[in-house]
Amino acid sequence: MEQKCLLLYAFTTVMQFVTYASYFRGGTISWKPTGNGTEVLFSFKLRWTYGNGPGCDQSRIGQLVTGMNTSYWQCTGGCNGTLNLTNVNYICIGANRTENWEEGENTFIHTFPGIGPFVVEFTQDDWLKNSSIGGWSIGTMVYLANRSDTHLFNRSPITTAKHLYTVQYGCRTTIRIPVMDDDGDTVRCRWSTGSGCGSVCTDLPLATLDSNTCTLSFPANETPNEMYAVKVSVEDFPKLNIKFGSKVYTPKHSLSTVNLLFLVKTISVPGKCSDRPRFTVLTPAQGSTVHTDVMRNFQLSFYITDKRGITKVDISAPSGMTYTSPQTVPSTPGSVFVTTTWIPQRSQVGTHVVCALAENILGKRSEPRCINVIVKDVSPCTNEPCQRNGTCVRNGMTQNYTCQCHSGFTGAHCELGDIISQCVELTFEECIFHRFLLTSV
Template identity: 35%
Template sequence: MGSVARDTFVVLLLLLATGSLASHFRFGIITWKPDTSVTNKVDFQFKLAWRRSAGSFYCDDSTISSNKLIGGGNWNCASGCSGTVSSASYYCTSYSVSEDWSQGERTFSYTFSGSGPFTVRFSSCCWIRLLSGGSSWSVQTEIDLRRRSDNGKINSSPISATSAIIRLQNGCSYNIPIHTDDPDGDTVKCRWASGSSECGGVCNAVSGATLTSNPCTIHYTPNSNGWLAVALTLEDFASSSSSTPLSKVPLQFLFNVASRGTSCGAGVKFASSTLADNVCIPVAPGRTFTTRIYVTEQGSARLNEVTIVAPQGMSKSSTRGTSPNKYVDITWKPTTQQYGSHVFCFTAIDNLGIATSQRCITILAGSSIPTIVSSSLVPKNGAVISLVTRKFVVDFDQTVN
């Protein structure tokens, strides 16, 4: 092979390699909590989403049921420590054929050499081709294992989740809530991520959007078709008046803006019997979480699919029912290792590409509903309460936050 042909061949290989990696990143978040049984040990949980058709990120029902690790890359220590913390391979938990993404999660533990603070980061290239912003991504969290001054405990980060892709109609106005929760009951606020370490090449990439920090809500009226990367940082505070964050968590995802040829608010709808947004549901130890997501078709809109953001092991049935009333069934039996707070989100997409507003709930795996200890009641059950009664006591069988 001549030198010119050889050089051309090498260039073609590089272009093919670049093309196989380009435009594959869709979503990222990493959260953490301390393992109180071992000093400076932290349990991390991350969720990532990628282009489903991009080789190692392919996922289908058999991938989910087989608990096969997919993907690659590494979470690295970027500040306060050094080296690789964990692989970024994950277990696929959900996917979308129409939107071409697969999403999954994995937990891992790491013991730091001290109490920090530390920064753990996953960064590389590339996002899908965007209307604004660069192609690189950077997803990082900050960990501080020093005991808090307000309660003497080690902090846990806030948790959140969202769909990898949120579909918007060009010219329509949106108020998009971002579901957040905090294991310590702290105040959670959000802000636009800033600096290349927090958001890579997509800092402030949604021009014209505004943000309410608490409750976290994006206000946006898109005016151009295309893809936009949203990069947020979630921070928890000991109180609503505090200005010093206890930890920082990334949340990055995509807006897909298109002219759908219908009026704002058109498309399929969730029926009233579907779980409401932002509720909290306990699942007792050994029990199974089940729910049915009901969707009502309107006019010419027909349900295409229900996408979910799910914890590992959650299953979704095929679409059932007859028009205009369709539904999917959700089932999840948490393992003992999964006891704790999990965010579950779902969205319905119709044949015109229009999506419902996303709904997200918190599932408290391994928790029971608190019940009243009847013997603790003051006044006693059935007693007459007068205008001079001043003392009322109600005890529950577990701590109520």
């Protein structure tokens, strides 16, 4: 009952009709245990109108920007009152003054006093500038009970989206929300529910959401040149019955929930609905997964074609990932490619979603192409640093480890031991020779 109440408190319906420019442009948060008790690593991405966030601009991409020191991610449920966890400052990953947006992401770690459940969220009093629409929040529920299938704590699903989807007025439109789960759970999407719409709350007209594919569909024919805010909840479900803490969870019971907020804008442009940029077969398929190792150079290319010509390709990527401007594909008129390059850091182990969105000279945009990139951890125990058959025990998810040595051996790597202990591993002749060397020093 407590868990359900916390969920109702945290995840509210915000499918709102936008009549004024918004400071906030959306975002999301996810989390995973670090392996060190009840310590949890959170990852978040936020977007604002240009100049109204922490201070991201083109000159600061890749840098930490700190213009929002007094706005916080908070624990608002399960903790002893409301607890400030960290501010919402982030590493700048993109900005455009002309298009009026900035974007960044960051991580933070918090150790909880127990298994929860806990509600972590970032809330503001107003979603829109100069409007009567009520408050908004981006949040997640953290429950650190053991799962009987993995014998580990659960990890939340992961999702992302462009801060703004520009769609052609009058065209039936689908937006597939990229989702992923590191535990291999089933991931579903739903409209957020609750009482948080404020005094004005109207849906994106005739929009439907396929919960199984996380696909948003709508006709985009209500009003030209209007903007809508969308808030969905992304949940993970076990594929089989499992014991989660003290209760049995079936494939119908969600394990955790994360929020995703973004904007949709309808624009009037000429041409048929099907006349838009398209990704070619040289690009990995939508929703496909690629793997890389931490601290290894990684590259991913997107190939796009349009008979009128591509003017730009927007990339939504993790911090530290760089990408080229559109490059012409030799002997293929109207086709370009963009290559991303990244060396994932140790703090970026896990799943990331990289999305590309192309635009032609008419301002018509492609469907987003999103690829899951799984950064694999490299354990310090992989190279077997412990000698004499010692056991390597990793300290959480860090690169530190401890060697558990057999009787008679000591040292950081079990490299020290008395003559008798060392002779256990040697033949009689080797032992005599080894003893001779030691006693001759």
